[in-house]
Amino acid sequence: MIEFLTNYFNYVIDELFHLSWNNYLFWLIGISLIFWMLEIFFPWRKDQKMFRKDFWLDAFYMFFNFSLFSLIGFTAISDIVVQFFNDGLKKIGIDNLAFFHIESFPYWSQLLILFVVRDFIQYFIHRLLHRIPFLWNFHKVHHSVKEMGFAAHLRFHWMETVVYRTLEYIPLALIGFGINDFILVHLFSLAVGHFNHSNLKINLGPLKYVFNNPQMHIWHHSKKLPERFGANFGLTLSLWDYIFKTDYIPREGKNIELGFEGDEDFPKDFINQEIYPIKLKNE
Numbered sequence: 206m207i208e209f210l211t212n213y214f215n216y217v218i219d220e221l222f223h224l225s226w227n228n229y230l231f232w233l234i235g236i237s238l239i240f241w242m243l244e245i246f247f248p249w250r251k252d253q254k255m256f257r258k259d260f261w262l263d264a265f266y267m268f269f270n271f272s273l274f275s276l277i278g279f280t281a282i283s284d285i286v287v288q289f290f291n292d293g294l295k296k297i298g299i300d301n302l303a304f305f306h307i308e309s310f311p312y313w314s315q316l317l318i319l320f321v322v323r324d325f326i327q328y329f330i331h332r333l334l335h336r337i338p339f340l341w342n343f344h345k346v347h348h349s350v351k352e353m354g355f356a357a358h359l360r361f362h363w364m365e366t367v368v369y370r371t372l373e374y375i376p377l378a379l380i381g382f383g384i385n386d387f388i389l390v391h392l393f394s395l396a397v398g399h400f401n402h403s404n405l406k407i408n409l410g411p412l413k414y415v416f417n418n419p420q421m422h423i424w425h426h427s428k429k430l431p432e433r434f435g436a437n438f439g440l441t442l443s444l445w446d447y448i449f450k451t452d453y454i455p456r457e458g459k460n461i462e463l464g465f466e467g468d469e470d471f472p473k474d475f476i477n478q479e480i481y482p483i484k485l486k487n488e
């Protein structure tokens with residue numbers, strides 16, 4: 206365990222001070238700039254401003270959530286958790302939980318499996334965020350968006366990172382995926398996530414039944430929904446919503462009201478949004 210921690214510490218330091226770390230940040234900036242430019246030149250809602258409502262709040266959330274937690278902070282913690290879990294399993298005589306040896310597959314298919322399995326798990330985690338009141342109070346931050354744009358993608362409470370990474374990472378790491386695979390898949394999901402929240406209309410044709418898109422995800426953010434616990438939960442793939450019948454696009458959602466019941470009283474700034482769920486608990 207100590208050897209593992211030392212190795213892991215060296216790995217994190219190495220990542221921090223070498224190009225690869227900067228690359229992730231460049232990827233985020235690059236992907237964001239592409240979607241921002243597309244929104245400016247080919248907007249779906251033509252009257253939406255270049256610096257829409259809460260643009261800077263969302264830009265701040267974007268860097269806060271992406272850099273601090275999703276890649277360095279929590280991956281480190283969850284990898285240690287996985288190690289503990291594996292050590293525990295070894296003690297009771299289980300060496301490998303995997304049903305098949307993923308490492309013998311071609312690399313592209315490993316990434317594809319990781320992507321699909323992870324997105325499937327995330328679909329259910331997202332449903333939990335809407336279903337369980339305790340989690341919903343954290344998820345309200347994401348649903349407090351009143352005007353949609355690419356940067357709204359990463360407006361969420363850091364607790365969501367904890368919930369998602371814990372529930373998705375442990376089973377996937379047990380199958381045998383490493384951190385580098387995660388980062389590659391994470392970057393792809395990041396691009397599609399930016400797309401889902403963007404002010405764009407790009408016709409995907411029949412692919413809309415596979416990939417999430419702005420015309421579908423805007424209904425996830427609709428203030429009024431027929432189903433109390435929401436619809437269109439898919440993150441990168443819309444496929445799960447069509448399979449589990451949680452899809453909902455009654456008409457074009459271009460100008461629908463976004464938010465949730467009671468969002469008038471929801472805090473408008475970063476600090477108060479962060480402490481909102483904790484404050485509620487103490488009331």
Ligand SMILES: [Zn+2]
Binds near residue numbers: 331348
């Ligand atoms: Zn949601």
Ligand SMILES: [Zn+2]
Binds near residue numbers: 347402422426
């Ligand atoms: Zn969203």
